[in-house]
Amino acid sequence: MSFLELKNITKRYGPLTAVGDVSLSVEKGEFVSLLGPSGCGKTTTLQMIAGFVEPSAGTIRLDGRDITRAKANSRGLGIVFQSYALFPHMTVFDNVSFGLEMQRVPRGERKPRVEEALSLVHLSPYAKRYPRELSGGQRQRVALARALVIRPPVLLLDEPLSNLDAKLREAMQFELREIQRKVGTTTVMVTHDQAEAFSISDRVVVMEAGRITQIDQPYRIYEHPETEFISRFVGKTNLLPGKVASATGAGATVSLAGIAVPVETAGLSVGDTVTLCIRPEKLHLTAPSNGLLTGRVADRFFLGSQWLYHIDGPLGTIMVVTPNDGSTPAEQGAPVGLEWSPSVVRVHRGAMAEAPDVALEVTG
């Protein structure tokens, strides 16, 4: 039996279903991230685990105990709130020390533990400040220290690193992972930064409009998104609508505006409307004569370790990401060919819901 278990949890606010029928099992010591667009019910789910929002239906079990209706102050969880919720009238030190006081940790033991937690989040010089004298990112780190210092069996983190710069964020992710490994804290983290979710989680839970659409290991979510929504939300992707032209036992050929593309998906039948998903980094640029597709470089963006190309061709604009290996990149306007291995193509049945969102981030 799992350590933390949500079973058919639902939360309704009047006619609005903020969270619908969510079931999730988290093993002891596991790091799980809830990933999803704004307003999809991540915070609400976390608040139900924390005990600040009462589920309309379903049960929550922690370590075998039914805590669905248990009081929040009897659950013993460490929480980082999305709004930080620091105690404005207490110094940073007192904020962090509060949880220890509530656990009746003797005064002499409290001081070193608070100092350790503050140095973990690089805030030791700020111990005597009040929250309103700190920057947003500093407040966020106080909130993190305050939750970590009590060494809770379960950590609930609501976007705990959203306000930090890239470097500090990476350092904090590393620390979180370290604590996780050393102390074995079970962690549920909310984030809408997919790179963060991927880099530190054991499993990622993708939510969409109050429902869980996929629970999987990070690389599987990336490589095998179960829905077109996920493939678009997680990383960049090229979505190409087409029709199955011919099908054999193990594969098929899909016709994209007259261009035949082989795929390795079984069980397709001729005439099906499908959408092909190909990640930009799985495409390779070649000489125009060698490509499965040809086109012209419409735009190119330098991303440091990579180049991102927009290639205009018969199927519209296609994104291609190539590693920056130091060689001269393709020029703007140059004709190029695109090739890929049939095994990297994912096939979703049905037509495309809407135009692919080019604005989404690239996963590093």
Add this chain to the structure above:
Amino acid sequence: MSASLPDTAPASPGDETPVRRFPIAPLFLSAPAVLLFAALVLTPLFLTALLSFNQFDYATGRTGGFTLEHYLAVVTDEYYLEIFLRTFRISALATAICVVIGVPEAYILSRMTNPWRSIFLLVILAPLLVSVVVRAFGWSMLLGPEGPVNGALIALGIGRMKLLYSEGTVVVALVHVMLPFMVIPVWTSLQKLDPAVEQAALSFGASRATAIVRVVAPQILPGILSGSLIVFGLSASAFAIPGLLGGRRLKMVATVVYDQYLSDLNWPMGAAVAVILLAANLIIMLTYHRMVEGHYRRRLG
């Protein structure tokens, strides 16, 4: 406190020095209020202060000249001292009771959901719509020798009690009148609280009571402070309640001023008492304000 920070910490946020010039808009915008204040508050106050230094002739009732005798009389006469002490004792007690009743009342109100919250807010504010004089008469009918309270006491076999014209009655009636002035500022500062802060305290295992004492109460202290100042100030200068419920013997400062003006016709004496009340009130309130707010300014901003 910031002075003791290690060198690595950046300096505390300093006050920026504003550019010195004479902006016309603020002066212009505050002019109506300043004129109104000067005409209706400062002028009578100034005249009262002048009057308090006039001599008074009992035989002719004429006033004029300059003397300090009224102030000397008030300061040296035990009769006045007792009245001042009683006034501040009653006001302090009424303020304390208003805090004890009003703060939880505001907290409960802030936790209610909407139809009930509006209804109870109305219930709390409704008494303000009834004249203080009418309410004082209501209390005197309720507590009078033939009133329902004494009726109940007799029926219970406890016997008739003298309820009117006691300090206790004045305090109770003052609390009744002043409570909204405590509830409203506290409720306003409760509105500004982030509910997640209290939840954070609970998440660390604090009991509800601990969360309220350690986390909620310190944050609404400015509200309690302003409520206390309003209640204390209004109570110390209250006239209708002590006049109608305190009777002839249980006088408070405002009733003494009234007597000096209208019974003894000694206007300068009444003016002197009024000026002393104003000064004492100011000193007490400013001291209290400094004590409590100075303590919390840096934390709550």
